[in-house]
Amino acid sequence: MEQEFDAIVVGAGPAGSACAYKLANAGLQVLVIDRGKFVGAKNMWGGAFYGGDLLNLLPNFCEEAPFERYVTRQKISFLTEEDCLSVDFASPKFKEPAPHGFVMLRSKFDRWFADKAQEAGAVVAPGLGADDLLWDGSRVVGVKAGSDELPASVVVACDGANSGMAQKAGLQKELSSEDMKQGVKEVIELSEEIIEQRFGLSGKEGIAWEFVGSCTQGLPGGGFIYTNKDSLSVGIVVQLDALVKRKVQANDLLEGFKSHPEVARVIEGGKLVEYSAHLIPVSGINMMPELSRDGFLVAGDAAALVLGTGLILEGANFAVASGIAAAETVIEAKERGDFSNESLSMYRRLLEDSYVLKDLRTFRKAPHFLENPHIYNLYPELACDVARRVFIGDGQPRKTTWDNVRDSLKGRASLLQILPDLWQGKGAI
Amino acid sequence: MKVISVEDKLSVNKFDIDKDVHIRIAEDICQTCNHHACIYVCPASCYKLSDGGITFSYEGCLECGSCNIACDKGAIDWTLPRPGFGICYQYG
Numbered sequence: 001m002e003q004e005f006d007a008i009v010v011g012a013g014p015a016g017s018a019c020a021y022k023l024a025n026a027g028l029q030v031l032v033i034d035r036g037k038f039v040g041a042k043n044m045w046g047g048a049f050y051g052g053d054l055l056n057l058l059p060n061f062c063e064e065a066p067f068e069r070y071v072t073r074q075k076i077s078f079l080t081e082e083d084c085l086s087v088d089f090a091s092p093k094f095k096e097p098a099p100h101g102f103v104m105l106r107s108k109f110d111r112w113f114a115d116k117a118q119e120a121g122a123v124v125a126p127g128l129g130a131d132d133l134l135w136d137g138s139r140v141v142g143v144k145a146g147s148d149e150l151p152a153s154v155v156v157a158c159d160g161a162n163s164g165m166a167q168k169a170g171l172q173k174e175l176s177s178e179d180m181k182q183g184v185k186e187v188i189e190l191s192e193e194i195i196e197q198r199f200g201l202s203g204k205e206g207i208a209w210e211f212v213g214s215c216t217q218g219l220p221g222g223g224f225i226y227t228n229k230d231s232l233s234v235g236i237v238v239q240l241d242a243l244v245k246r247k248v249q250a251n252d253l254l255e256g257f258k259s260h261p262e263v264a265r266v267i268e269g270g271k272l273v274e275y276s277a278h279l280i281p282v283s284g285i286n287m288m289p290e291l292s293r294d295g296f297l298v299a300g301d302a303a304a305l306v307l308g309t310g311l312i313l314e315g316a317n318f319a320v321a322s323g324i325a326a327a328e329t330v331i332e333a334k335e336r337g338d339f340s341n342e343s344l345s346m347y348r349r350l351l352e353d354s355y356v357l358k359d360l361r362t363f364r365k366a367p368h369f370l371e372n373p374h375i376y377n378l379y380p381e382l383a384c385d386v387a388r389r390v391f392i393g394d395g396q397p398r399k400t401t402w403d404n405v406r407d408s409l410k411g412r413a414s415l416l417q418i419l420p421d422l423w424q425g426k427g428a429i
Numbered sequence: 430m431k432v433i434s435v436e437d438k439l440s441v442n443k444f445d446i447d448k449d450v451h452i453r454i455a456e457d458i459c460q461t462c463n464h465h466a467c468i469y470v471c472p473a474s475c476y477k478l479s480d481g482g483i484t485f486s487y488e489g490c491l492e493c494g495s496c497n498i499a500c501d502k503g504a505i506d507w508t509l510p511r512p513g514f515g516i517c518y519q520y521g
């Protein structure tokens with residue numbers, strides 16, 4: 001490739017494609033490289049995309065995008081070995097005024113999104129991976145990909161959770177297993193009719209279902225089920241260092257999760273069509289690297305822009321929002337003809353002013369709070385035990401709910417154990 | 430319910446396996462390792478215990494990076510497969 005690009009975007013996940021789309025639309029020369037055989041080949045997630053960023057960026061998103069279903073129900077369940085206590089939230093607000101969430105499979109979606117960037121004028125090159133950065137003194141001036149040296153005014157690293165580029169730029173330190181969760185997932189094929197019948201859905205309605213409790217055997221993390229059109233995404237997310245301490249593999253947790261009566265019921269008769277795994281950076285702002293240097297920006301998971309509050313785990317919307325902010329920064333830098341760190345510091349300001357860094361700051365204590373094992377064993381057990389006492393009579397005179405709670409607590413935990421959790425949780429989630 | 434092994438799960442995936450091995454381990458370091466973290470963190474069971482040491486096979490690697498982060502003994506020479514090779518998710 002002879003041409004000098006204004007920007008090279010490394011990685012065509014949601015961050016990279018959003019950035020490239022925006023840059024190409026503004027008329028900049030942009031090259032996107034991705035190490036997958038095709039775009040999306042390396043990517044997996046839960047998952048659902050939340051919020052309006054894609055709708056704002058891509059006007060015909062609802063008509064054109066290959067999403068599986070809308071999110072029209074959001075469910076969270078607390079599990080013990082046998083029991084399941086759920087909050088099942090449905091609201092017309094999920095659809096109006098605009099759809100709030102989209103269940104998607106990444107291999108299809110990422111390819112489509114990169115095609116959109118290409119239509120807008122970006123050069124998209126799958127099968128090309130960045131091995132290193134090109135330097136002029138302390139300024140990044142391009143990337144090395146195999147035998148190619150690709151020069152550019154600015155490199156935007158959107159290379160995901162294991163970002164080699166942010167490390168090579170000297171911005172991200174070595175990753176630690178305390179800062180990472182591992183996700184493993186099965187895609188289980190089932191007919192559209194069976195899915196709609198089992199989950200009470202119709203048309204393009206879909207469910208995002210999170211689980212906390214016995215599914216991770218008390219380890220920090222959770223389970224999930226998302227309804228695709230004619231398959232289910234069923235998986236576990238678990239703290240990486242906890243697997244080592246407990247000497248268990250995530251797949252063992254996944255098998256246990258699938259055998260829980262409430263889960264077994266909905267996947268019954270399904271056919272496994274894919275098994276996948278990926279890391280998630282989960283320490284939020286506590287692990288976020290510097291976001292720029294001369295000729296270089298970092299976006300999405302590569303910058304650890306992921307929000308985990310225990311009830312939600314979102315990264316794709318943060319990736320898109322940061323990819324767009326990076327593009328806006330590069331567009332202005334190009335107008336000024338100045339790609340120095342100072343000029344690129346606009347990126348950080350844009351993120352500080354948007355939900356991206358505001359949310360990560362609001363929930364900065366959440367990652368530490370979520371390490372508390374009580375969340376994964378004591379509280380799901382308590383919740384299910386109280387429900388059992390309230391709903392299942394044993395022929396004895398009834399007790400008030402408050403007395404049931406007290407009886408449930410007996411032998412399990414004292415108020416002295418619980419109060420600090422409540423206190424910490426108040427400021428964290 | 431029948432428990433499905435990692436090997437059986439990987440067999441439904443699409444891989445373009447490269448002839449180049451992209452991860453190598455220093456078996457002598459593993460012989461003296463006191464935690465074998467790699468075994469527990471690898472979602473593809475690429476690491477196996479044998480005679481107190483570790484054997485590694487790269488073919489089923491899902492390229493997650495967990496082993497490289499969890500091994501604190503510097504025993505893993507970790508890279509990703511060459512672009513275009515390795516796991517090829519059809520769903521994701």
Ligand SMILES: Cc1cc2nc3c(=O)[nH]c(=O)nc-3n(C[C@H](O)[C@H](O)[C@H](O)COP(=O)(O)OP(=O)(O)OC[C@H]3O[C@@H](n4cnc5c(N)ncnc54)[C@H](O)[C@@H]3O)c2cc1C
Nearest residue numbers: 011013014015035046047048129130160183300301315316
């Ligand atoms: C199990 C699991 C469940 C999740 N669930 C959700 C969810 O429900 N909702 C949500 O919003 N988020 C979810 N997330 C998080 C979300 O997937 C990520 O935050 C999001 O994908 C980040 O996007 P990205 O573009 O930064 O990185 P990625 O999507 O990881 O994309 C990185 C891209 O870079 C490419 N690449 C990497 N290195 C190189 C290189 N050297 N050269 C060229 N290309 C390279 C890769 O091939 C890849 O295409 C989940 C994550 C996991 C693992």
Ligand code: SF4
Nearest residue numbers: 459462466467500504
């Ligand atoms: S690879 Fe690392 S963690 Fe695994 S046995 Fe060897 S030294 Fe231990």
Ligand code: SF4
Nearest residue numbers: 471490491493494496
């Ligand atoms: S990168 Fe992931 S899948 Fe590959 S060997 Fe390491 S832990 Fe296993």
